[in-house]
Amino acid sequence: MSAFVGLSAGLAAVTLKNITYSIQVSLEEGIVFSQNQLYFILPIVGLLLVYLIKKYMFRKEMSPSVPPYIKRAVPSLLYSLLRQKGLLSYKLIYHPLILAPLTIGFGGSVGLLGPAITSGSAISSNLSRLMHIDKKTRTLLIACATAGAIASMFKSPIAAIVFAVEVFSLDLTFVSLLPLLIASISSVLTSYFFLGDEVLFNFTLTDKFTINDTAFYIILGLVTGIASIYFTKIYFAIYAFFDRFKTKFIKLLVGGSSIGVMLYFIPPLYGEGLSFTRDLFDGNHLHALGSNLFDDYLDNIWVVIVLLIGFTIFKVIAMTTTFAAGGVGGVIVPTMVMGSALGNVVAKVINNIGFGHQVSESNFTLIGMAGLIAGVIHAPLTAIFLIAEITGGYELFLPLMITVAISYMITKNYMEHTIYTKELAERGNLLTHDKDHNVLTSMNIDSVIEQDFIKLQPEMSLGDMLHKGVSKSNRNLFPVINQDNILVGIILLDDIRSIMFDQSLYESTSVETFMHIPPGFIDYEKDSMRIVMQKFQDTNAWNLPVIKNGKYYGFVSKSKLLTAYRRELINFT
Template identity: 60%
Template sequence: MLICCAAAGALSSIFKAPIAAIIFAIEVFSLDLTIASMLPLLLASLSAIITSYFFSGNDVLLPFRIEDNFRISDVPFYAFLGVCAAFTSIYFAEVYERIQKLFDKLNSPIKKLLVGGIAIGILIYFIPPLYGEGFDVINNLIVGNPEKALVNNFLNLDLTNIWIVIALLAGLVFFKIIASALTFGAGGVGGIFGPTLFMGSIMGNCVAKVINNCGLFNTPVSESNFTLVGMAGLLAGVLHAPLTAIFLIAELTGGYDLFIPLMITAAISFGITKYFVSYSVYTMELARKGELITHNKDHAVLTLMDINKVIETNFIHVTTNMTLGDIIKEAVIKSNRNIFPVIDEEDNTLKGIILLDDIRPIMFDQTLYDNVFAIEVMQKPPEIIDIEKDKMTVIMKKFQDSNAWNLPVVKNGTYIGFISKSKLLTAYRRELINFTS
């Protein structure tokens, strides 16, 4: 809750968008919309924006007012912009994740710093607009001056040619996420929000310029409106937060004149991106680790449960070379359980399990006590839980698929204990009560 309030307050203060800030906390942090959560978020967002007005007045990062009205004939173009935003979002997520994985292979912080620093330095030397958050570039695009952002292109290309301008702007979209991912990978402090707005504005401006200069359409579209709506489209796709994107741009522009195109573009971008990329850039790493808390109550409760608290270790184990007589004397008689793990006596690795039902037909035949061994009567467990790899969601699925009541737990192949379905469900119910209260 405190993290959500801090994020909402910061967003409200920076962009002077108090409603979008609250929605951001709910969408991105998967916070439940309840009376208990709404009041702190409202207070955080309100106090932040009042403080911002007190110190900086009406100054905003993106000072813009809508001049071109929305036309119903532009709906197909905004839908096309949503498709472009979706594929740009997919590109954003893929590049970000792959670069992070490359840096994960560098086990030294110094190596990461050198590789990232040199790569970023080369990119910024040849493409200066990549430096910083890029709000100056966004403002130049909104007011119709893209040449100011491209004046330092290293090839000294002719900026009076509109197709050269479009190509250079597209290049900024292509390389911005690379620069941002390199910053993160090298250990630097970077953001996702700023680069997303930067890329979205340029993408929207590019789409509008292509539509206006391809010669296929008689009526031009508003490049400034497409620049703004493009930011919403990319925010919706990259952050998986369509409502945040819609309300942020609506509040930035001081009205709801672009609400319909914002909804069209954000919805299409989010829908397509969600189909190909399950998690946002913010949450993909937690999702890989199985530690992501979402609006899915069942998944959230399972994520919060501690596997170590449900492992039972009071099962008497037997070794592979034990005879039937030893099993009965050392395990069956002394145990109040009907299941016995079979382990290798040298390295304690789990080899199988013996159920009481497996030996019941022969356990009273004393002529077999010295002739039948554990390895002959044991069976393979229906599933094995690996404490190092399996999260609670996976464990619950293994119980569901196997219909077993007890499953063995191993760590690096070594037997640890058992988890029973009854104890797991009891712990789940207890955690559910704590979570919902």
């Protein structure tokens, strides 16, 4: 099954590439390189087509079960694995194959990897449903599809496996490693069969790493770390700005127009931008920058540096604007392209600042990509192996590790979560490598709430309590509520055990005399299962009342909570 999933994910990636390339070629021959240079109007056309297809063709087919705050492919998969047992609509197999090429082929500044992952994951999810496979195995198959999509897209099987382990929080065991390996191999072979043996970037190592360059790679790590923070901040800020618009059509108009303006001044922002990075590897920054308003000044290296910095700044803006305006695409490829520009800038500054140091611009271009990937998605091992594999740059492993480690440490300490995980974590829907956290996150509080408790009123006499409550209950705990169903206290059987047979007190004492405040409360709307477990630990109680909308709702017992916890733990181990 993992081989079949890898093959399917590879075919999805190849299909995406070919459709997108065909659209780009047809547009380049007709418009982009014409004398009128009308390419800046294309993004709004592409976004309009995506909008119309979503509205009139897919309006009943887009998955309604994913919350609206989840806007990207990987976060939606993480949410599905946690809350929906990894069950995805079969229609997600072909949605990305139509919408992503229209977005990117018409100039949307996003990547193809996210749609390839979505399509491949939908294939594996529906295959597992057809074969009646359990949730745990389904999760592994979806991870196999993700690995297959990456392996096919970049011809990087090792990085694909590492990405699946890092992002999907899989245990690196033989049980998980072998299917991931098989899926990656079958997907890479699919890519080789259809696309040949060319790697994504033709990188040739001309300058080997020397110990004297260490300080400069440390600087590159610092720069990419800061840029990763900027990337994440801008990403969420632009989404927040577009959330102010009430309709998707207004978002389309604003977003499409904004992208067109950016393309007019910075043409390399068009599409994924892989050709831009290839030109930087070849040392041809003039071709990378394309024709722009500053052509007469490009003989000045500092003008080139400023333009490259401008590209770095606006790449993430163009990418997020494409997403927010309704486009479909991925994040990793734009991150790589932005990182390549950043690395090239750092190298050019070092070489031209006048201190007499010379570093390899192509090496810095390469390693800048890894530094930004590690910082943006918090996947340092993926960054190292991905860049090494797609460029064949294994001889630069040491500077790769230096830059990636520094970039990752800076961003991880400043921002705990990434653009993939932040919104999920804020709402308690994030899976991590912490198994205790995963178990508590996946548990539903409704499954442990018990409501078969006999309610008492404060004014009831001891006799009434014994006859109407204790004698009819198999519980040793009784909630005391008022007329508005508000919990005012609890009574334990131990509280009345010593006087419950003293009939002289049956009419002279009331429930209010014996009740007391519980050691803690569980807020149904606010408390996650992690907080619930912590409250039991802090109070040392065996039962805690649940309050919903300010009123009594039931109890959670420690025994039932631990039983449910153990049952769920088995699913994660």
